[in-house]
Amino acid sequence: MLKKILISLGVVIVGFVGFVSTRPDTFTVQRTAKIQASPEFAFALVNDFHHWNEWSPWDAMDANMKRTFEGAAGIGAKYGWVGNDQVGEGRMTIEESKPNELVRIKLEFLKPMETASTTTFEFKPEEAGSLVTWRMEGNHNFISKAMCVFMDMDTMVGGDFEKGLASMKKVAEAEATKRNEERMAAEKAAAEKAAAAAASANPAPAAGATAATPTP
Template identity: 55%
Template sequence: MLKKILIAAAIVVVGLVAVIATRPSTFAIERSTTIDAPSGVIYGYLEDFHRWPEWSPWDKLDPSQKRNYEGEKAGKGAIYSWSGNDQVGEGRMTITEASPKERVALVLEFLKPWKATNDVTFVLAESKEGTKLTWRMEGTNDFMGKAFSLVMDMDSMVGKDFENGLASLKTLGEAEAKKLVEEQAAREAAEKEAAEKAAAEAVQDAGSKEAAR
């Protein structure tokens, strides 16, 4: 009887391993949104890790996590590492490509609670509606990753975080763009007022000189 149970258990294990082995060896998660702001405004939040706490969904999970910045201050070569609670774990990001107003690419390394390395890209494309921002993450699934995918939908789980992050970027970007427009309008109004005042003073000065003759 025990022999039959062991054989049955072995068959189940072999079958499960076979099923896991058939799972995709790669994955890709992607979300997009359109932001009513110039691409340069959004780019500023992406290429500078110092600004990520303003919008990153993971920073909000542990506001007291330890942060460390290395390499370049922003853009290609900038490095950001973190260590926090069980929800955020420990990891590092390195910007490998930074094309102003167009694209930011980085390598994302998870160190704890598990190890994994993924490629992340942010692509910006301006249109009449604003700037379309696409956030994409790609990686490979090892055996444990494939097993995990049997019980957890990675796209739904991480995709929700992407959606929250994009929503924060939309709020911040549109508020900053509106502020820039208002500041530009105020500068133009001040310049116009100064020009009109200067013109009026010139006319008055010319009149005074004419009257003095």
């Protein structure tokens, strides 16, 4: 009886391994959001890793996560993290950066298992705002293929992308509104200063004063 059970189990395992091997070798996860602000605002939040805690969906998963930074922003900047089981351990490196257009990042997970993928953010101007696309592409190893039999990458990561873009939208739009209010206030102050200067240079006649009669 035990022999039959072991043989049946072996057949199931071999069948499962065979099925897993037929799964796709690559994956792509992509989400897009429209932001009511010009591309520069969302771009700044991605191109500088110091701003990721303002919108990243993963930073909120571990309040005690340890972060390290190298470089200020743009190409060559690095961000590393070590956290709980939800966030694991990994690092990101910006490999390409085009102002207000694109940021391409090498994403490496070290724990719970080693994987590497490419993350790309694209920023396109649109009427009354911009369109931000967040895409992740990579290769599957056997373990990740096996995991995706039960839950694919789009299901596992797509929801986080949506949360991240929603937070990015909120932060970018708030900064755009603040910047616009500051500009309007500066313009108003400049106009008032100019008006005051003009009034000082050309004072109005005193009340009751009469114009001098020219001598014939």
